[in-house]
Amino acid sequence: MDIHHTPEQQMLSDGVDRFVREHARFEDWRKLTAAGRPYDEGNWRRMADMGWLALAIPEAHGGFGASAAEIMIVAEGMGRGLLREPFVSTCVLAVRLLARGGTAQQCELFEGIADGSVRIATALAEASGRFHLNHVHTRAAAEGTGYRLSGHKSWVPDASTAQWLIVPARTQGAVDERAGISLFLVPADAAGLQRTDFRAPDHQQISQLQLEGVQLPASALLGPLHGGLALLEEAVDHAIAARLAEACGAMDAVSDMTLDYLKVRKQFGVTIGSFQALQHRMVDMRIACEESRGMLQLARASLDAEPAQRQRAMAAAKARVGQCGLYVGHQAVQLHGGVGTSDELAVSHYLKRLAMIDVAYGNADFQRDRFIALSDAAPGPEAMPAPATQPASAHQEQFA
Structure with a gap:
């Protein structure tokens, strides 16, 4: 495209x-x-x-x-x-x-x-909440002229180097209600905040947060009281669009690496890129890259649409790009053979990164369910794109 x-x-x-x-x-x-x-x-x-x-x-x-x-x-x-x-x-x-x-x-x-000089992480995920933004156990109770936060956040990317954290907390209502969620700006060194860091499979830094009576002033409230979810959903959709672009870049890079490898790796006295079966697999990878880029453009065009349309488009794009990214990553590793799984070769790390991008803000399975739920709530949405079919032989010229 x-x-x-x-x-x-x-x-x-x-x-x-x-x-x-x-x-x-x-x-x-x-x-x-x-x-x-x-x-x-x-x-x-x-x-x-x-x-x-x-x-x-x-x-x-x-x-x-x-x-x-x-x-x-x-x-x-x-x-x-x-x-x-x-x-x-x-x-x-x-x-x-x-x-x-x-x-x-x-x-x-x-x-x-x-x-x-300033980095800010957002603490979205909680245990048992899967990827639902409205699943918030963390509580913020009014105390004096400010708030007191208590709860646990289970998966917070980039918190280890952040000076500030944006923490969704429930100021009223039950755990899964959409209303009653507020956003708070919390200093990373606040008293009562404990952070545990660990490494994700793609070597990204992830943290768990434990908030035990973290005292905040009234000015820490970000957005409307009890009405932070809509703000959070809109911002996360923009973050999803950026992650989809990141995935497209990673897919293009690992696809190019694989094509270069097929042109130089020899078996039975000839380059393996001359084998038609591998050409077909390479073309399927290219098609997946192009399909993902098309879904990326759909996501970008829908960011300014009304919320229901934006959310459907983002769910569709996230689901399909997640599938395509994993497909391209796995194919790249397989076409490199045993060396493709080694740490010394970049393709294995691109696969890990694509897997973690798929997980970010909801993996493909979650996003398909989200798309269906949004479609049932609002008839007439855009249809999910069909999977890529048989590769076009015209693309095989790239092996020449």
């Missing part, structure tokens, strides 16, 4: 491509991982210097007020380079919540995000 950029978007895309070539070498990624570092601080500073961290910040607060298209260009490049910088957590999800929710510290936080 050909994506037509404006001149400004093309300049951004060229800059991202150059950044990935120069600063996202797999050898550097392995050294960073071996050292146990969550991300490359040097790359984060470079991204700040180039203005990428301020893309989603509103112009009124010193940012660029960029559209989803510009955000996706950066996210796609991060997927191609297997970068672990907390761009989506801080510069998409948190910025969206801060911009829509408003806070007395808004200007200061935006300034820190733009220059790279």
